[in-house]
Amino acid sequence: MAEKLTAVKGMNDILPPDSARWEWLEDKVRALMARYAYRNIRTPIVEPTALFVRGLGEVTDIVEKEMYSFEDRLNGEALTLRPENTAGVVRAVAEHSMLYDGGKRLYYMGPMFRHERPQRGRYRQFHQIGAEALGFPGAEVDAELILLADALWKELGLKDVRLELNSLGQPDERRQHRAALISYFETNADQLDEEAKRRLHSNPLRILDTKNPKMQALVEAAPRLIDFLGEASLAHFSSVKAILEANGIAYSINPRLVRGMDYYNLTVFEFITDSLGSQGTICGGGRYDYLIEQIGGKAAPAVGWALGVERVLELIREQGGAADLPVPDAYAIVPETSALPVVLKTLQALRALGVSVQMHAAAGAVADGMGSMKSQFKKADASGARFALIFGAAELAQGSVAVKPLRGEKVDAAQAQTLQPLATVALWAHSLRAGV
The missing domain is CATH 3.30.930.10 (Bira Bifunctional Protein; Domain 2)
Known part of the structure; x- marks a missing residue:
């Protein structure tokens, strides 16, 4: 390896x-x-x-x-x-x-x-x-x-x-202050650390930014630029x-x-x-x-x-703040792999209308079916989606998809509500985007 x-x-x-x-x-x-x-x-x-x-x-x-x-x-x-x-x-x-x-x-x-x-x-x-x-x-x-x-x-x-x-x-004022700083630190050279000594003549203003606690009193008493x-x-x-x-x-x-x-x-x-x-x-x-x-x-x-x-x-x-993390509007429940062509066509139409949809995908290196309805509903609930779209055989036989609200309810496949015709699912999508 x-x-x-x-x-x-x-x-x-x-x-x-x-x-x-x-x-x-x-x-x-x-x-x-x-x-x-x-x-x-x-x-x-x-x-x-x-x-x-x-x-x-x-x-x-x-x-x-x-x-x-x-x-x-x-x-x-x-x-x-x-x-x-x-x-x-x-x-x-x-x-x-x-x-x-x-x-x-x-x-x-x-x-x-x-x-x-x-x-x-x-x-x-x-x-x-x-x-x-x-x-x-x-x-x-x-x-x-x-x-x-x-x-x-x-x-x-x-x-x-x-x-x-x-x-x-301005630069001329800083030059005057720089000269005063050098003179002040030279007078107190015994209190400077090695970094400050190195910068004394090249960049004395940086000495004021020192994090050395032993130099804080010295820095506090140094000439102030604002006075120049x-x-x-x-x-x-x-x-x-x-x-x-x-x-x-x-x-x-x-x-x-x-x-x-x-x-x-x-x-x-x-x-x-x-x-x-x-x-x-x-x-x-x-x-x-x-x-x-x-x-x-x-x-x-x-x-x-x-x-x-x-x-x-x-x-x-x-401070306990929270970002608004994105969640899908809907999660597609797909009981049978044979439904996938219709499912994907429907989801693409919804996405084109601005609806965020997560499709259930089979797990494992070699997919053995789409997974049980119970496991799919668990994943739908975990996704944070507001709705589950259930593309069951009975629904598809009627040219429909079952729409079930997920938030605030126990997830149960038997509680799926509201059949929406596939041909007019855009109407449901518009209602969803409006917050209905």
């Missing part, structure tokens, strides 16, 4: 019925994005490595430690499985000159890849849903995206998700906050919130829960006005966010 192969660690299969929860979430997102006039964009999973090095920052954790990068064996090109998708969306927008006629509101769904130690809510292949608004400089679009995310939590029935805000200002912001940056931040307050969106200011990529400026934000342990951030984003030019496009403002699908679904489970 050949060796049994398994999935790569941290890259998980999504099986029924769990996959139905994913589809349910995706359907909710599509409907909500349509109401906000965001349109779907789909970009490649593999991108040039330079896109992420240039876009995310050469000394970020993602680029330094987490990317799945490789050399194309045919042409030697350096390629990477995307670790996030904002850079890919920006690359596509710039490559196809999508902003030539004005700003664009876009959203995406799909897998991302980071080489991490797998744990709850943190996988090597994980999935994100993101929204990006490109070509719009105003604070109202920052606020719109936050309102969009908040509306999604309401659609999903999520509770106790808090919003944290900060402003990273000029009038325009403060006005932008005030406008965002005013719109959120007008819409009843609660938030807190977190002056240490910097996010994990270098491309952000002005508004940054995260939605956080305390229900998922250390992986509490379920959605994060902000403004990135310089990224398009940074990767070779024409300068244009932009803002966006991404949420972790696995974490959101886990939070729904934690």
